[in-house]
Amino acid sequence: MKTSIKYIIAIFAIAFTFVSCSNDDETTVNELDGITKIKEITNDTHTIELYSHEGSLEQGYNEITLRIKDNTTDKYIKNAEVSWAPLMHMTSMSHSCPYSAVEKVTENGTLYSGYIMFQMAQNDTEYWDLKIDYTIDEVAYTLTDVIDVPASAKRKVNTFTGSDGTKYLVAYIEPHHPKVALNDMKIGVWKMQNMMTFPVVDGYTVKIDPRMPSMGNHTSPNNVHATQTAVGGLYDGKLSLTMTGYWKINLQLANAEGTVLKGEEITETVTASSIFFEIEF
Amino acid sequence: MKKLVVFFLSFFFYFSFSQEVDSLKTKELKEVLVVGTKAPLHEKQGKTLATLDEFLQKSTKVDLIKRGAYAWEPIINGMASERTVITIDGMRIFGACTDKMDPVTSYVEVSNLSEATISSGQQGSYHGNTIGGSIDLKRSQRQFTNAGWEFFVNSGYETNNRQKIIGSAINYADSLFYVDTDVMYRDAENYKAGNDKEIHFSQFRKLNLSATSGYRLSPNKNIEASVIFDRATDVGYPALPMDVSLAEALITSVKFNYKPNLEQIENWEIKLYFNTITHTMDDTKRPDVPIHMDMPGWSDTYGFYSKINGKYNKHSFLANWSSFYNRSVAEMTMYPSDPDENLMFMYTWPDVRTLYSGIYLEDNYGFNCHTNLKISANLGFHNNNVASDFGLQSLQIFYPDMEASNSRFLKSIATNYSYDKNGFSYGVGMGYGERAPSVSEGYGFYLYNSFDGFDYIGNPNLKNEKSLEGNATIGYKKSQWQTKLSASYFHIYDYIIGIPDASVAPMTIGANGIKVYTALEYATILSTDFAVSYQLADDWIWKGQLVYNLGKDNESNGLPFMSPVNFMTSLGFRPGKFTSEIILKGNATQTEYNAFYGEDKTPNYAILNANFGYKFNFDKAKLVLNTGVENVSDSNYTTYTDWKNLPRMGRNIFINLMFQF
Numbered sequence: 001m002k003t004s005i006k007y008i009i010a011i012f013a014i015a016f017t018f019v020s021c022s023n024d025d026e027t028t029v030n031e032l033d034g035i036t037k038i039k040e041i042t043n044d045t046h047t048i049e050l051y052s053h054e055g056s057l058e059q060g061y062n063e064i065t066l067r068i069k070d071n072t073t074d075k076y077i078k079n080a081e082v083s084w085a086p087l088m089h090m091t092s093m094s095h096s097c098p099y100s101a102v103e104k105v106t107e108n109g110t111l112y113s114g115y116i117m118f119q120m121a122q123n124d125t126e127y128w129d130l131k132i133d134y135t136i137d138e139v140a141y142t143l144t145d146v147i148d149v150p151a152s153a154k155r156k157v158n159t160f161t162g163s164d165g166t167k168y169l170v171a172y173i174e175p176h177h178p179k180v181a182l183n184d185m186k187i188g189v190w191k192m193q194n195m196m197t198f199p200v201v202d203g204y205t206v207k208i209d210p211r212m213p214s215m216g217n218h219t220s221p222n223n224v225h226a227t228q229t230a231v232g233g234l235y236d237g238k239l240s241l242t243m244t245g246y247w248k249i250n251l252q253l254a255n256a257e258g259t260v261l262k263g264e265e266i267t268e269t270v271t272a273s274s275i276f277f278e279i280e281f
Numbered sequence: 282m283k284k285l286v287v288f289f290l291s292f293f294f295y296f297s298f299s300q301e302v303d304s305l306k307t308k309e310l311k312e313v314l315v316v317g318t319k320a321p322l323h324e325k326q327g328k329t330l331a332t333l334d335e336f337l338q339k340s341t342k343v344d345l346i347k348r349g350a351y352a353w354e355p356i357i358n359g360m361a362s363e364r365t366v367i368t369i370d371g372m373r374i375f376g377a378c379t380d381k382m383d384p385v386t387s388y389v390e391v392s393n394l395s396e397a398t399i400s401s402g403q404q405g406s407y408h409g410n411t412i413g414g415s416i417d418l419k420r421s422q423r424q425f426t427n428a429g430w431e432f433f434v435n436s437g438y439e440t441n442n443r444q445k446i447i448g449s450a451i452n453y454a455d456s457l458f459y460v461d462t463d464v465m466y467r468d469a470e471n472y473k474a475g476n477d478k479e480i481h482f483s484q485f486r487k488l489n490l491s492a493t494s495g496y497r498l499s500p501n502k503n504i505e506a507s508v509i510f511d512r513a514t515d516v517g518y519p520a521l522p523m524d525v526s527l528a529e530a531l532i533t534s535v536k537f538n539y540k541p542n543l544e545q546i547e548n549w550e551i552k553l554y555f556n557t558i559t560h561t562m563d564d565t566k567r568p569d570v571p572i573h574m575d576m577p578g579w580s581d582t583y584g585f586y587s588k589i590n591g592k593y594n595k596h597s598f599l600a601n602w603s604s605f606y607n608r609s610v611a612e613m614t615m616y617p618s619d620p621d622e623n624l625m626f627m628y629t630w631p632d633v634r635t636l637y638s639g640i641y642l643e644d645n646y647g648f649n650c651h652t653n654l655k656i657s658a659n660l661g662f663h664n665n666n667v668a669s670d671f672g673l674q675s676l677q678i679f680y681p682d683m684e685a686s687n688s689r690f691l692k693s694i695a696t697n698y699s700y701d702k703n704g705f706s707y708g709v710g711m712g713y714g715e716r717a718p719s720v721s722e723g724y725g726f727y728l729y730n731s732f733d734g735f736d737y738i739g740n741p742n743l744k745n746e747k748s749l750e751g752n753a754t755i756g757y758k759k760s761q762w763q764t765k766l767s768a769s770y771f772h773i774y775d776y777i778i779g780i781p782d783a784s785v786a787p788m789t790i791g792a793n794g795i796k797v798y799t800a801l802e803y804a805t806i807l808s809t810d811f812a813v814s815y816q817l818a819d820d821w822i823w824k825g826q827l828v829y830n831l832g833k834d835n836e837s838n839g840l841p842f843m844s845p846v847n848f849m850t851s852l853g854f855r856p857g858k859f860t861s862e863i864i865l866k867g868n869a870t871q872t873e874y875n876a877f878y879g880e881d882k883t884p885n886y887a888i889l890n891a892n893f894g895y896k897f898n899f900d901k902a903k904l905v906l907n908t909g910v911e912n913v914s915d916s917n918y919t920t921y922t923d924w925k926n927l928p929r930m931g932r933n934i935f936i937n938l939m940f941q942f
Contacts, residue, residue, distance in 0.1 A: 180627060181674030182681060214617035215572055215625060216790035222678055240678045242727065242788060245617065245625035280623050 031109050035065055041132070041145040045071055048132055048143060051111075053176065057149050059121040060156030061171040061188055065105065065113040068134060076110035081135040086116050086147075090126045098169060098190040098198035117171045117188055117198075119159050121151035154278035162253065162261030167192040170206060170253060172277040173234060178241055179281075185239040187226045189253070202231050207252040209266050209273070210239060214246060217271050249277040311404060312340055317394030318435065318450070318939070319421040319461070324905045327862050327892035330437040330446050330937040332467075333386050333394070333418075340399050341810035341828050342414065344844060348924040349518040350442060350472050351485040352387035352528070356922070358401060358769060358808040359830040359843045360413030363719040363777070364746075368408045369418045370507070371552065371588075372534060373605045373637075377560035377580035378525075379629045379721060379728045382518060386418070388511045388530035388558065390489035392435070392448050392463040395419050401808075402750045402769055403695035403712030406659045407601065407641050410691045410716045412748040412773060420507060421461050425497050428454040434940045435465070441911075441933035442472035442483070460494040471517070474928035475917030482517030482524055482567070501540040508533045520924035521731050523576065526563035532556040546591040557581045571790040572618075578611035578630065597645040604638040609720045610669075613727075629728055631672020633720045636664045639691065651702040659693035663717045665741075667724060675726055676741065679785075679797075683741050687723075691715045691745060697752075704758040712750040718743045722777050722798045727788045730779075732841075732924060733879030734793040737779050743800055747774040761816035768809040776804035776834065804840055806832040820856040825849065831873060841878035845871040845921060860894040871921045883926065886918035902942035910934050 036055030041048045051065040068077040082102040088095050098117040105111040122128055131144040156172045174186035185208065189201045206226040211217045226237030241247060250273035252263030263273045315322045316336040323329060326336075334353040337343050345353035346361065357365045367385040368374070376383040398417045400407075405415025430453050437446035448465035467487045473479050488511070495505040509532040516525040534554035541549065562576040584605030591598055611630035617623075639661025646654045667673045667685045677683050695712035718740070721728055725739035754767035779796030787795050811827040828847040832840030846869035853862040867887030874880040892909025915932040923929065 179674060180671060182678045212625065214619065214622060215615055215788070218788045218790075219786045220678070221785040221795075242675065242678065243613075243615070243625045243627035244623060245615070246622045 031105075031111055038064075039145075039147070041130075041143050042071070043141065043143045045141060046077070046134075046143070047071055048134075050130075050147075057116075057118070057147060058156075059118050059149055059152045061115060061117045061173045063113065063115050065111050066102070066132070067110045067112065068136075077136055078108065078110055079136065080112070082112045083133050084114070084116070085131045085133075086118065086128055087131065088118075088120065088126065088128050093195070095195040096198065098171075098188065098200070115188075117157070117169065117190070118149045119157050119169050119171075122149050154280060156277060158251065158275040158277075160262050160275060163259075164255070164261055166261075168201065168253060168262065169198065170251060170275060172249075172279075175239065177281070178239070178247075178279050180241055180243055182222060183239045183241060185224075185226060185237040187235040187237065189235055200232050200234075202228060203256040204228075204235075205254045205258075206235050206237065207254060207260075207263070208237055208239060209250040209252075210241065210247045211250060211266060211272070212243075212245060213248055213271070217266070219266070244281055246278070246280045248272060249279065251275045251277065311401075312342060312399040314340055314397045314399065315395070316397045316418070317391045318433070318448075318463070319392070319423075320395040323395075324896065324939065325860070327860070327864075327894065327907065328909060328935060328937060329894075329905065329907050329939055330391065330435055330448075333389060333391055333397075336391065337386065337397060337399075337416070340397075341812060341826055342399050342401050342808070343416070344828075344842075344847075344922050346381075346842060346922045346924060347920075347927060347929075348382065348520045349485075349516070349927070350469060350480075350483045350930070351487070351513070351516050351518075352383055354381050354384045355386055355416060356842055357399065357405075357414035357416065358771070359806055359832055359840070361842065363722060364412040364716065366405060366409040366411045366415040367418070368415065369509075369532060370420050370534065371408065371417065371586055371603075372532070372554045372556065373409060373582055373584050373603075373607070374530075374532065374556050374558070375580045375582060375607050375609060375720075377558040377578035377609070377611070378528075378562070379576070379578060379611045379725065380521065380523075380562070380730075382516075382521070382525055382562070383528050383558070383560050386416075387513070387528065388532065389418060389509060390465045390487070390491075390511065392450060392465040392489065393420055393491045393509055395421055401767075402748070402752060402771065403657075403693055403714045404697070404710070406657065406693040406695065406712075406714055407599075407643065409603075409637075410639075410659065410661060410663075410693060410714065412714060412716050412746060412771065420491075421493055423452070423454060423459055423461060423493075423495075425456050425459060425495070425503070426454050427456055428452070432942050433463075435938065436940075437935060437937040439469070439933055439935045441930050442469040444469035446937070457497045458495070460492065462492045463490070465489045472930045472933075475912065475915045475931040477915075477931065478917065478928065480519045480928065482519045485513060485516040487511070487513040487516075501542065503538050505536040505538070506534070507536070520927040522567070522570070522729075523562045523564045523574075524566060525561065526565075527559065527561040529560075530556060530558045543591075545593050546589060548591075549587070549589045551585070551587045553585045555581075555583050572615050574613055574615040576611065576613050576629070578609070580607065580609045582607045595647045597647075599641075599643040601641040602639075603641070604636075606637075607635040608668075609633050609635070627726060628669055628672040628675060629726050630720055631667050631676060631724055631726065632669035633724050634666045634668050635720070636662075636666075638662050651700055653699045653701075655695075655697045655699075657693075657695050659691075659714075661691040662688070663691050664688040665717070665720075665723060672724075672726070676724060676739070679738060680741055687741060689717055689745055691717060695750075706754075706756040706758070708752075708754045710750075710752045712752075713748070714750070715745040715747045717745060718777055718798065725798070729789040729792060730796075730879075733779075733796070733877070734791075735779060735781065735796040736787040736789050736792050736794075738782075738785070738795060738797045740798040743777055743798060744775045746777050746800070748772070749774070762813075763815075764811075764813045766809075766811045768807065771806040771808075773804045773806065774802070775800040776802075778804075778834075778840075802835045804832065804834045806830065806840065806843070820854055822853045822855070824851045824853070838877065839873045839875035839880075841875060841880055842922060843873060845869050845873065845883070858896040858898075860892075862892050864890040864892075866890070868920055874921070879925070880921075881926070883919060883921045883923075886916060886920065888916055888918065889913040902940065904941075905937075905939040907937040908935065 035051040038050040100114040102114040175183040220240040224238035226235035433450040435448040450463035491509040493507040586603035588601035615625040643657040693714040697710035699708035752769040756765040780799040785795040830844040832843040849866040851864040871883040894907040897904040
């Protein structure tokens with residue numbers, strides 16, 4: 001009996017040692033956890049490292065994180081003011097796309113982040129470049145480079161003219177990793193004000209109807225249409241996926257009055273909407 | 282020769298003994314059916330190698346839902362699997378098919394069994410929480426005799442579906458040790474309904490092996506190990522959209538039996554058991570399936586029980602502590618026509634773990650030799666846990682606040698008073714019982730029911746279903762006459778059934794909609810049956826039976842699978858070694874049906890069966906030959922238990938041979 005008590009104490013002691021060790025480890029946070037470097041862009045003074053979750057960019061909505069390294073000290077700059085401007089060089093013209101401001105991720109960290117929604121992919125003759133302007137201690141710098149934006153395998157962006165004559169852009173953002181569950185869904189809705197300005201559209205509703213064309217085009221229950229939680233923000237909804245496989249998420253864009261500007265309701269005869277996203281998992 | 286005499290003596294002893302058991306059990310609303318080749322009375326049966334389902338069909342309390350020629354689902358008092366308990370020697374087993382294509386009874390064979398005890402309503406709560414009742418399938422009851430070696434060869438053939446039956450048994454027993462082994466194989470092709478109409482996808486093939494061995498540790502202690510292996514392949518279900526490529530079960534147990542030298546305690550039995558089932562549905566042989574899919578399911582159960590029975594003054598008591606742990610998983614994988622597309626996968630049973638532990642107490646108080654009062658109570662703890670995160674998140678689409686674990690207590694109490702004097706007997710009983718929702722009812726995810734054409738969704742928020750029950754029997758036995766009328770009435774609160782939810786779209790191609798398991802405020806079921814027999818002369822016996830069930834929900838709409846007037850009458854002639862019987866059975870038109878559950882008005886029918894048997898005795902051997910014709914007039918008919926009006930078998934001639942040496 002006595003020996004067994006000793007054993008139990010010993011086991012607990014060992015367990016506590018391990019617990020305390022792992023606690024120590026957790027205190028060091030790696031800023032780069034979960035993101036992978038896309039590329040580096042260099043000028044005379046600084047090197048900017050671009051990161052994303054996937055380690056690459058793609059047609060559609062991209063969350064991009066960056067940090068700025070001083071080429072002489074090899075230190076990362078924590079107090080820069082950063083902005084960016086993507087530009088598509090087409091054969092006949094140039095245009096931009098929806099993008100956000102660039103903000104610091106944490107106050108004491110080295111990372112800055114924002115989003116860019118590339119509504120079209122590059123091709124042999126047409127390409128995107130990214131211009132980054134930044135100010136450090138009131139000195140302005142700039143740097144521009146070509147970036148790779150290949151086409152997405154599945155439809156992630158819809159660009160269309162609504163029945164009100166406005167040109168809209170609707171992009172799939174989340175879930176990154178769809179599950180057989182009621183997924184939190186995020187959608188972006190912008191309009192084209194001019195070739196360079198694409199502001200967020202406020203107060204609309206993106207109606208969603210996920211369907212499986214390979215399985216009788218059945219839908220799923222308890223989806224929640226995406227709406228804005230804050231002016232200027234992205235749209236949040238709930239996407240229910242009842243099984244793995246290929247899903248077509250049929251969309252309808254409705255304005256604040258509830259008028260559908262684009263997209264069709266799915267019925268026996270209308271099996272797909274003219275605007276949709278695709279996912280496969 | 283000596284052996285033969287001993288055999289016959291023991292045979293007659295058994296015969297008279299079991300007759301007594303029969304009448305004794307009648308008091309308790311129990312019915313004991315001889316079902317297996319291991320029963321001493323087995324060779325008295327008209328069709329010795331009939332399937333277990335055919336044997337169960339003889340009970341007035343039991344009917345069977347038929348989705349094909351194989352694996353019929355027993356219903357007791359009109360109530361199906363969820364509301365009944367089916368055990369094998371007290372062991373809990375749960376089918377692994379989400380579409381109820383594998384009731385527990387499909388994993389055993391008549392060669393494994395001796396008899397089936399059918400208990401109505403709360404009388405069956407000894408075996409587990411039930412509403413409708415229970416069936417306990419008993420294996421061999423051999424003991425440490427000095428029988429030595431015994432060899433049996435069984436063989437049969439049926440003309441209608443070309444069913445070939447072959448089996449054998451080898452038994453050995455001495456005063457310290459016994460072992461029983463048996464094997465049986467059935468292979469059937471498609472059967473033909475009346476007028477030679479072939480029912481495609483009604484074939485089956487089944488192999489069953491079993492062994493039981495006992496060892497006497499001391500004069501009052503013995504230990505027994507038992508195993509059943511059952512494997513059915515290429516089983517067609519003509520009434521369903523899918524067949525089964527494999528249904529396999531391994532059923533094992535170890536039992537310890539102790540008869541203490543105490544006045545009050547007669548016997549103490551402890552059993553540990555484990556069973557595992559694999560069930561694989563298959564649609565690859567069906568033409569024109571809208572989408573090919575795989576639907577495998579698994580069910581593993583670990584359990585034990587410890588029961589003590591004894592006597593104290595005029596009390597006979599029984600205490601049973603039983604527990605089990607079950608794991609049920611079922612998946613569905615659909616194959617898109619584009620091979621580059623990802624497979625469509627879901628859990629239809631999300632790895633549900635069920636833990637149950639309960640205590641059952643029963644006391645039988647004999648006021649005198651005529652009057653008896655039985656009281657029983659059962660209290661159990663029941664927990665469900667969804668072990669798969671994938672499955673839990675799937676269900677949370679419907680129930681966002683659902684938790685993985687759900688616990689409940691299940692209570693049951695019953696009392697029966699019986700009186701028996703000068704051939705006149707009556708009994709009255711009351712009972713209250715509860716049951717937990719089944720895995721499908723609680724956690725099923727898009728389970729397609731081809732009967733009503735709806736996809737079913739489980740509901741983890743269901744309350745216990747509760748039944749308040751009253752029953753009565755009255756019987757009279759005088760010289761040649763024997764009659765018995767019995768009735769049970771169930772008032773079931775929070776009656777669980779699927780209710781359409783128009784806001785949810787179905788998943789299955791061509792389905793009518795979605796039904797979500799919901800509790801009706803109440804439902805009622807009345808179950809009645811009448812049995813009569815008359816000994817016309819020494820060798821002639823006439824029997825008759827009538828069954829009628831009526832089920833209504835809280836809005837007076839009918840419940841499914843309630844028996845219309847169902848009758849059977851037979852005339853038996855059994856002089857010496859020759860036996861013969863002619864049976865007429867049928868249903869009146871089903872007037873109480875409910876289209877809401879996929880039912881329609883099944884027309885009346887009547888069919889005639891006849892069988893003949895002869896027993897040849899040789900020096901050291903014995904041969905029992907049975908032959909008969911079923912559905913003599915080759916009628917094309919269907920009954921209220923036939924899934925989607927699947928026509929039953931047309932004329933069939935069978936031959937069964939049993940050779941013992």
